[in-house]
Amino acid sequence: MKLDNVKIKNFRNIKDGKFEFTGGLNLIKGNNAQGKTSVLEAIYIFARGRSFRTNKEAEIIAFDSQTADIEIQYEDNERKNLMSVKYDRDGIRKLFKNGIQVRLSSEFLGNFRAVLFTPDHLSLIKNAATDRRLFMDIAMSQTDPKYITRLKRYSILLAERNSLLKSRGADSRESMILFEALAEQMAPIAAAITVKRCLFCDSPTEHIKKYFEKMTDGAEITETEYESCLSADKDVLK
Numbered sequence: 001m002k003l004d005n006v007k008i009k010n011f012r013n014i015k016d017g018k019f020e021f022t023g024g025l026n027l028i029k030g031n032n033a034q035g036k037t038s039v040l041e042a043i044y045i046f047a048r049g050r051s052f053r054t055n056k057e058a059e060i061i062a063f064d065s066q067t068a069d070i071e072i073q074y075e076d077n078e079r080k081n082l083m084s085v086k087y088d089r090d091g092i093r094k095l096f097k098n099g100i101q102v103r104l105s106s107e108f109l110g111n112f113r114a115v116l117f118t119p120d121h122l123s124l125i126k127n128a129a130t131d132r133r134l135f136m137d138i139a140m141s142q143t144d145p146k147y148i149t150r151l152k153r154y155s156i157l158l159a160e161r162n163s164l165l166k167s168r169g170a171d172s173r174e175s176m177i178l179f180e181a182l183a184e185q186m187a188p189i190a191a192a193i194t195v196k197r198c199l200f201c202d203s204p205t206e207h208i209k210k211y212f213e214k215m216t217d218g219a220e221i222t223e224t225e226y227e228s229c230l231s232a233d234k235d236v237l238k
């Protein structure tokens with residue numbers, strides 16, 4: 001996957017810009033507050049479906065504009081692709097792939113794939129497990145459509161269970177039956193998500209080992225392991 005260029009209009013402080021990228025390493029150089037991170041923010045919207053800096057979409061539209069537009073051209077194994085997003089202050093967001101509007105964000109995801117790593121990502125190591133889970137969820141949502149469907153379904157069921165707990169408590173017989181019904185639906189989804197996260201953590205182990213060995217001249221050896229209170233049976237996915 002290679003990003004060819006990004007066109008940005010009225011996004012943050014970028015009025016109208018086109019940025020070209022070459023294969024390999026690209027550096028973005030500029031003054032403070034010139035818009036370097038905004039360029040990355042715009043690109044990453046195509047991988048994640050939303051900004052990595054804010055949940056409020058209106059914030060990314062230039063102060064003096066009603067709309068913001070971003071467009072990327074990228075190449076995957078098969079062909080050149082064009083994707084674009086249009087934001088409107090009225091809260092309307094339109095997504096397009098190769099000129100055709102995509103209504104579901106799940107269909108938008110998984111096309112252009114990218115991994116974001118910023119100084120904030122040190123929280124992956126320093127902070128709580130929720131940050132690590134979120135990082136994995138974002139990465140896997142790009143490569144596995146089933147994963148994001150499961151994740152969404154699970155969070156709906158979890159919200160239902162929590163609201164049931166709030167409104168009735170777990171005492172009555174009726175509540176118990178509802179709880180059990182919800183738990184029955186949640187369990188296989190939770191198991192599949194856990195297995196996927198295990199596999200995800202396994203996947204870079206060999207690379208991490210190799211590079212860490214190089215960095216330390218072979219003095220240190222690393223292992224990575226996904227720790228979960230659930231024992232993961234990888235057959236759940238079959």
Ligand SMILES: Nc1ncnc2c1ncn2[C@@H]1O[C@H](COP(=O)(O)OP(=O)(O)OP(=O)(O)O)[C@@H](O)[C@H]1O
Nearest residue numbers: 012013032033034035036037038059060061062063
């Ligand atoms: N909606 C908006 N409309 C116009 N300007 C905005 C908007 N949102 C943010 N800005 C401004 O855009 C500028 C660009 O910031 P950005 O963080 O992209 O710059 P940067 O080049 O990464 O800076 P640094 O070198 O400090 O990391 C900031 O001055 C910010 O105040």
Ligand SMILES: [Mg+2]
Nearest residue numbers: 033036037038
């Ligand atoms: Mg910056």
